[in-house]
Amino acid sequence: MKHISELTTELSALYDGLKNGSIDVKIATEMNNTAGKIINAQRVQLEYAELRKEQPDIDFMKTKAKKVNA
């Protein structure tokens, strides 16, 4: 997985699998939880960069983040 958009694609595939019954609910829950962890890791990375007043070029997310309520 090289880009965040791939995560969304993976999640869509996961939903399809869940819908047609090819993926077990337990596995789907774990996969979705892992996706949540990846999302949170990215969020922390963005906030860390904001704290350091940096605008890093994160490969995983090409678009830059903005401060909330700025």
Added chain:
Amino acid sequence: MEETKATRAAYLKAYREANKDKAAAYAKAYREANKDRIGARMKAYNKLYREANKEQIDTWTKEYRKKNKHLIAEQKRAYFLANRDHLKEANKKWEENNKEQRVALNKEWRQTNLEHIKMFRKAYYEQAPDAYLIRKHRCKVIPPQELIEAMRVSLFIKRKLKETK
């Protein structure tokens, strides 16, 4: 007769003027000495008056609050701003000392207002889905749109999984 009345009135006025401070000090001392008794009497009188004029007082209060809504809000805000640190500290202290009670209260409130909470969440999500996700993930920076999309899909699957269970 009239002359005597006028003279007496003038004398009384002059006497009062001359002894103004003395009278004030006496009244003050009397009030101080009988503080509890006066206070209890006033309290009892107020209680009786309030009971007798309950409806009228309620109307007045309602009217006053309606008329001075902005002023009351302003006063509340000013009080909050002036005592912000103190209030925060007191709140924190209370929460620390009443942790179990606070958790129980919170739980009870959530249970009682579960339907409202769900309705509010739904409305919030429908009105501002991005803002909802940003708040849900407690983001301090607005994430790129791709990350918000991932959050959205993940939340969608989570809800579906919950429905499946």
